[in-house]
Amino acid sequence: MSASTAQPRRRGVGTPRWLGYAFVLPLMLWLAATILVPLAQSVALSFQNVRVIGTPGEFVGFANYTRLFESERFWEAFGRSLIWVLGNAALQTVLAFAAALILKQNFPGQKVARIWIILSWIVPTVVVVIIWRWLLSASGGIVNYALVALGITQEPIGFFSTGDGAFASVIAINSWRWFPFQAVILLAALQRIPSELYEAASVDGASTLQKFASITLPGLQSVLFVMGLIGTLMSFNVFDVIWLLTAGGPSSATTTLPVLIYDTGFRQFRLSQAAAISVVTGVFLLLFALVFMRFAAPPSDDGEEERL
Amino acid sequence: MSLVVRRTLLAVAVVLLMFLVVAPFYWIFISSVKLPPEIIASTPTLFPQSFTTQHYDNLLGGSPFLPYLGNSLVVALGTMIITVILSTLAAYGLYRLRFPGRRLLFRVILITYAFPGVLLLIPLYGLLSDVGMIDTLWALIVVDVTLAAPFATWMLQAFFRTIPMELEEAAALDGATRLGVIVRILLPLAAPGVASIAIFAFITSWTEYMFASVLIISDANRTLPVGLAGIIGQYQIDWGLLMAGATMTTLPVLLLFALVGRNFVEGLTAGAVK
Numbered sequence: 034m035s036a037s038t039a040q041p042r043r044r045g046v047g048t049p050r051w052l053g054y055a056f057v058l059p060l061m062l063w064l065a066a067t068i069l070v071p072l073a074q075s076v077a078l079s080f081q082n083v084r085v086i087g088t089p090g091e092f093v094g095f096a097n098y099t100r101l102f103e104s105e106r107f108w109e110a111f112g113r114s115l116i117w118v119l120g121n122a123a124l125q126t127v128l129a130f131a132a133a134l135i136l137k138q139n140f141p142g143q144k145v146a147r148i149w150i151i152l153s154w155i156v157p158t159v160v161v162v163i164i165w166r167w168l169l170s171a172s173g174g175i176v177n178y179a180l181v182a183l184g185i186t187q188e189p190i191g192f193f194s195t196g197d198g199a200f201a202s203v204i205a206i207n208s209w210r211w212f213p214f215q216a217v218i219l220l221a222a223l224q225r226i227p228s229e230l231y232e233a234a235s236v237d238g239a240s241t242l243q244k245f246a247s248i249t250l251p252g253l254q255s256v257l258f259v260m261g262l263i264g265t266l267m268s269f270n271v272f273d274v275i276w277l278l279t280a281g282g283p284s285s286a287t288t289t290l291p292v293l294i295y296d297t298g299f300r301q302f303r304l305s306q307a308a309a310i311s312v313v314t315g316v317f318l319l320l321f322a323l324v325f326m327r328f329a330a331p332p333s334d335d336g337e338e339e340r341l
Numbered sequence: 342m343s344l345v346v347r348r349t350l351l352a353v354a355v356v357l358l359m360f361l362v363v364a365p366f367y368w369i370f371i372s373s374v375k376l377p378p379e380i381i382a383s384t385p386t387l388f389p390q391s392f393t394t395q396h397y398d399n400l401l402g403g404s405p406f407l408p409y410l411g412n413s414l415v416v417a418l419g420t421m422i423i424t425v426i427l428s429t430l431a432a433y434g435l436y437r438l439r440f441p442g443r444r445l446l447f448r449v450i451l452i453t454y455a456f457p458g459v460l461l462l463i464p465l466y467g468l469l470s471d472v473g474m475i476d477t478l479w480a481l482i483v484v485d486v487t488l489a490a491p492f493a494t495w496m497l498q499a500f501f502r503t504i505p506m507e508l509e510e511a512a513a514l515d516g517a518t519r520l521g522v523i524v525r526i527l528l529p530l531a532a533p534g535v536a537s538i539a540i541f542a543f544i545t546s547w548t549e550y551m552f553a554s555v556l557i558i559s560d561a562n563r564t565l566p567v568g569l570a571g572i573i574g575q576y577q578i579d580w581g582l583l584m585a586g587a588t589m590t591t592l593p594v595l596l597l598f599a600l601v602g603r604n605f606v607e608g609l610t611a612g613a614v615k
Contacts, residue, residue, distance in 0.1 A: 050440050050441075051440075052434075052438060052440075052519075053434045053435075053438035053439065053440030053443065054434070054440060055434070056430045056431060056433050056434025056435075056438065057430070057431045057434040057435060057446055059426075059427050059430055059431070060427040060428065060430065060431040060450070060490060060494065061431075061446070061449075063427055063486065063487065063490065064449075064450070064453050064487060064490070064491070067461070067465065067468075067483060067484070067486075067487040068453055068456065068461060068487060070464075070468060071461050071464035071465045071467075071468050072460070072461070072464065074464040074467055074468060075460070075461075075463060075464035078463065078464065078467065086466055086467050086470050131354075131358075132358055135351070135354045135355060135358050136358075138351050138355075140351055140352070140355055146355065146358075146359060147606070148598075148602045148603055148606050149362075149363075149598075149602070150358070150362055151606065151609075152362055152363065152366065152598075153362055153365075155544050155548075155594050155598060156366075156548070156590075156591050156594055157547060157548035157550070157565070157566050157569075157590055157591075157594075158548060158550055158566065159548075159550060159565070159566040159569045159570050159573075159587075159590070160369075160569075160587045160590055160591050162570075162573070163369065163569070163573065163583050163584070163586070163587040164365045164366070164368070164369050164587065165365070166573070167368075167369065167372065167580060167583070167584070168365060168368065172381070173380070173381045173382075173383070173385075173580075175368065175385045178383075178384070178385050209361070213362060214609075217606055217609065217610055218609070218610050220610070221610035221611070222610075262455070263454070263455045266455040266456075266457060267455065267457075269457060270457040270458060270459055272459050272551050273550040273551055273566075276550075276551075277550070277570055277573070290459075291457070291459040294459055294460075294462065294463070295459070295462065295551070295555075298462065298463050298466075299555055304463055304466075304467075307463050308463045308464065311459070311460045311462075311463055311464075314457070314459075314460060315457070315460045318457060322455075
């Protein structure tokens with residue numbers, strides 16, 4: 034770790050203890066008001082039968098939850114969310130590793146490439162959606178033109194017209210948006226692995242694969258942990274790409290849990306039911322995070338304290 | 342493997358990677374200046390054969406794009422200012438001062454960053470409607486700060502770290518007040534970090550769709566993502582108009598990124614790998 038971590042932190046000259054709290058307080062208050070309070074309200078709402086906000090509801094106990102657990106739509110969305118997270122993780126990991134390994138090499142323009150690679154991550158989702166709708170369009174889209182011209186297909190493919198096709202397309206598009214972000218983080222982690230390790234391994238006659246397994250992977254352990262945890266939660270959370278591309282269709286084939294929450298709350302106007310889905314989803318994600326932290330956390334060393 | 346083969350392979354890989362990332366953007370920009378018949382021509386043209394600004398004229402003159410842009414700017418700038426203030430203060434407390442519970446607070450902030458925003462959609466709608474903020478740009482600023490501030494605080498860690506404690510102590514011994522130390526010594530040194538989180542907050546807000554689609558009701562208060570999505574949803578898609586809209590929406594982000602892109606990427610990665 035860097036020298037600044039090793040050196041013990043001092044409290045500064047004549048710093049009263051409360052000062053630290055005073056600096057953090059505004060942010061904590063803001064987050065409490067916009068996350069903690071709403072969460073509590075969400076739980077309260079899930080035990081009522083409010084349909085539209087502003088209208089009074091009655092206490093209905095666990096009715097929303099029983100309805101939820103008996104609903105096929107919920108379990109299907111749940112399953113789709115799992116496929117969504119796994120599909121995105123697999124595709125993005127492969128793409129991000131490839132991109133990071135390419136960007137790690139020396140080539141002219143490498144500095145520019147390492148920065149502008151995240152272009153797709155910083156533009157609004159709506160733009161991503163417009164781009165891919167146009168590229169994949171069945172009438173006039175360039176991807177279909179190329180596929181037909183190359184003789185790969187006879188007819189233009191309707192990427193969003195079948196359930197499986199739509200789901201696969203949305204996963205691919207979301208991965209296109211996110212893999213550069215992961216690549217940039219992986220690249221930074223790769224650069225921190227001392228090159229002497231690789232040189233020493235080469236002298237000892239290690240193969241590329243052996244070097245990857247015994248130097249690269251262990252060196253990436255902590256960053257892979259952070260990406261595995263935070264990346265999974267953020268990926269689970271994705272709503273706008275799906276909603277704007279398919280609105281959850283065709284016939285709910287792309288309705289993941291976030292889409293279901295939105296649809297239930299603001300299309301079908303069953304806010305209490307949507308709140309119940311939110312609560313169940315939240316509990317599930319919390320359990321996932323706890324299990325993940327318990328079993329996948331890298332062994333902590335001295336410099337670990339600021340990490341999760 | 343010989344050097345020549347290695348070089349060639351690398352060049353091919355780099356070109357493929359850049360093609361994957363950049364080509365789609367080239368394609369929408371190119372399409373936005375073509376005449377309508379050329380846009381939907383059965384044989385796509387990689388270089389425009391026609392040139393027109395009609396889609397941009399339509400966008401700026403014949404659609405509510407400019408009011409949407411104005412709203413987006415107000416929300417993004419508001420989010421940026423509040424996020425910078427809250428996050429810089431918190432980061433100073435967390436990374437420069439020592440107090441019991443510091444680590445716990447740090448973790449809480451990290452967790453809120455990974456917290457799925459969709460779970461807040463329903464209750465935040467209720468809360469903001471209770472305080473009469475639904476359909477105001479303030480509602481979006483409030484939400485966007487919550488989405489941006491935790492990660493922004495985290496990003497600052499790497500920048501604050503590089504500044505030696507001794508500088509602050511020396512200034513304090515010279516009789517500078519704490520505020521003076523922060524404003525005159527710490528902030529100028531952490532300026533790249535502060536710029537990065539400002540951009541991060543701006544981009545977070547500029548791209549936010551979900552909350553903006555629910556918390557804003559009247560057309561006059563729409564932001565760009567929701568406004569553009571409305572154009573997609575229309576019966577007959579006007580591709581030229583959409584491409585022009587997508588290009589114009591991307592432009593401000595590109596400009597900002599060109600200014601501080603390097604710092605931004607540094608800040609982004611420094612927090613994660615330390």
